[in-house]
Amino acid sequence: MSTTTNDATNASRKTQEHRLSGNMGVGELVMSVLAFSSPLTTVAGFIPVLLMFSGHTAPGIYLVLTAMLLIFSVGFVKMSRSVPNPGGFYAFVTAGLGKPAGLGGAFLALFGYMFIGYFAPPLFAVTLQGFVKSTLNGPDIPWYWYALGIIVVTTALAYHRIDLSARVLTTVMLLEVTVVVIFDIFSFATSGARVEHGLGFSMPWLTDAGLGLALLFAVGNFFGFEATVIYREEVKNPEKTIPRATYLAVAGIGLFYAIAAWAYVTFVGADNVQAAAEQNTVNLFFDSASALVGKIFSDIATILLITSILASMLSVQNIAARYSFSLATDRVLPSALGRVHPRHKSPFISSLAIGLIWGVATVIFSVLGVSPDSLYPIASGSGSFAVLLLMFITSLAVFVYFFRRRRSERELFWQTIVAPIISFIFLGVITYLSITNYSELIGGSTLMTVIFMTVTFALFFGGIGYAFFLRSKRPDVYARLGRQKI
Template identity: 65%
Template sequence: MTTESSELPVGGGVQVAKLGERASRLSGNMGVGELVMSVLAFSAPLTTVAGFIPVLLTFSGRTAPAIYLVVTVLLVLFSVGFTTMGRRVRNPGGFYSFVTAGLGRPAGLGGAFLATFGYTAIGFFAPAFFAVTIQSYVVDNLGGPEIAWYWYALALIAVTTALAYRRIDLSAKVLTVVMVLEVIAVIVFDIAAFFNGGPADGGGAGFSLPWITDASIGLAVLFVVGNFLGFEATVIYRDEVKNPDKTIPLATYIAVGSIGVFYAIAAWAYVAYFGADKARDAAVEDTAGMFSSAMVNLTGKIVVDVVSILLMTSILASVLSIHNVAARYLFSLGTDRVLPSFLSKVHPRHGSPSVSASLIGGMWAVLVVSFTIVGVGPEKLYPIASGSGTFAVLLLMLGTSIAVVVYLRKNREEGDSVWKTTIAPVLAAIGLAGVTALAVINYSELIGDTGMITTLFLIFTFGLPMAGAVLAYILRARKPDVYERIGRQQL
């Protein structure tokens, strides 16, 4: 293969690439705002506020807002080392590249396997959840026919696959529009809740700091951390953004900070409306209908109908964001030739990972059909998919935080700040280790199942990085050229 090099414009800048590898470069023109919205969409703001925060309140009550702020501090600490390393490891492989650079190729490939499974699993929860949501709305609100859930799920997968197949700028525009509408809906709820709060004898709008001895603190923290997953996308889209060295760090801090503050205020709005002393009981009594009942009382049924539609578009935006991230992991593994090289095919017009995006959509569709045939309903699917995927990505984040510490200590540069290269990354690693321990302890609650299912998923998840490491050693012995590419090391 030729080793001649040529300058190739990537992400608004110029990077050096081998002529034979032009086809493995993605392209796009996202700015800070679009990148932040792509990250925010991952957590589905309206879905989180309407569906996940009421569940959080059943665990934490009046401490829910503060838990969001505590986790925000932890992930800002993580972002310090994350962005510092991102300026030095300029590969678009996300955590895959970072773990490889810090801990070596075997660990990096194990991390890539974790990420691919994690994001694919998290994304698969959405079609089932979407199906249940829209099915209920069509039957109960519109008086329409009761269409089987899998048709709605397959329709969602078809839409997100079509968008993920095309240029990332189109997905970014769709996500931006949907996110703006969702944010407006949540802000309306927040303002109305604070202005029409519950009576003072219910505890008012005060909230408390959480403590390690609080009941269910582990589950509460896990739920909150899950709302932040996806900010890795800022580095995954490196080839598809304008001026990545400035855009990515800025977008990362904005995304992490805004997610934390946005959800903390929304959780506080619940506390203000129901009363700090009564919020937990209200959540336990009507977890699924807590948001809707509050919105009806605060704004009227017409607004609730609009919000119900936005809730469905929120799920669509979330699965599209996850679809794009999962596809780019397959693309990276195909580019490195760890997986079949056809996964690295770039669409000649859209500059997108069209084959990988299609494969992710195809896998989800096959899974929907398969579970339908064996009689597994959507209510069973989405907690297992979401919980197992979240744990896999959390485990990967812990590995990445350790890799950041190791890499920045080994590759110190003149003028490096001790805060950026040591203190913040070490604190983040310690914090994420604690969260991971909580996840293991509470794993059965995280996936909504117990017994053999819990054991099998734990074994499978911890087995993934081990399988990746074993494969890396096999590649080192049998295909050293492929081994050298692991972690997007050869661009």
């Protein structure tokens, strides 16, 4: 009897040693998700690009995407309760489509998030380099030193307990949101004298010329809400926190960006905003902010843009590290990547490994003389496509999972059938648009398009093939796929 008790105690202790831990609430979890899209970077950098394609329908495009992704969240939240482990899309695809598809999805996720995260070092470097030279009249420091510096900072934060990252992200997000809200208020407040420019916006139509590219660029601003289930072990009361944070994150992101886009339309004018975005894409936000609030406000916004990039990179690194941790826990990747820090309860080895990969990539690109301006659109675009493809696969997995269960368990038809079908069709359309417009997505050549798209699909199908290999040669590892044993 004593031996049995000791064995149970040892097993419990071993399980706890391999579990992450944290104390995030709904607010901190939502802010961690919001940080992924980097609000100020999106408002200053991505919305002007969206305005180029969509003009005064940009706010409506965000509203459409919000509605569609809220529908996706219905099945997503239901799945989080039915598959209560922290594997994210990896666990969901495994549960719905089987272990081979699940492993392929995990490889897509790890690749996607690591590439999305690498948009930050070169963009941070270019932004800070320009600010130091032009605003502060400082020295001309090579871009790679700035890039390596931000990698060290985010890796140090990701190394520690998730609560530290959450506090940093929450603080930065509140400052960013404040700046954007001030911009919105001043824009709407001054619109009374600009009636001739037009104050309203229109909803998009299927016949709009730039609708496909507009949807494609805008949907990436919502990525990262998968973190609500990835942090399952690190939040308070996950059964309540995860659903609330998911819906709040999707709705909050959509409305926040819709209002910001509307503020652009209001200030510049519905008839002029598309042309203005084409002529002044890079500086449209800062020139508008300077005209509305003043030069000092514009400079403050520039500083917060720099911290916004850092926060986004930290958010992505935390998610990527947990995917690496999940795969290592399932023994697909080296077991060292699945180690939990004894004090911080963080996936510290995985966090260090991702930071090291980004650092090595920075050194290689700098030695090869690659311009940082060409790096961040390729990293962001290729990574976003991988995550979008995974979301499309996940929507199918959710439908299949609940469709199979309908024979044995009674589930709400809307949550388990209708919502997953709608999201599957919608994400299928966006995925098709991504494939047909991939060169615009990454801002690269035909050769780069072929290379990165081939690599993306090879990761998914390679993961499927590797899973079959594990089933044949290492059945103990195969049994664990999808965080089935935690």
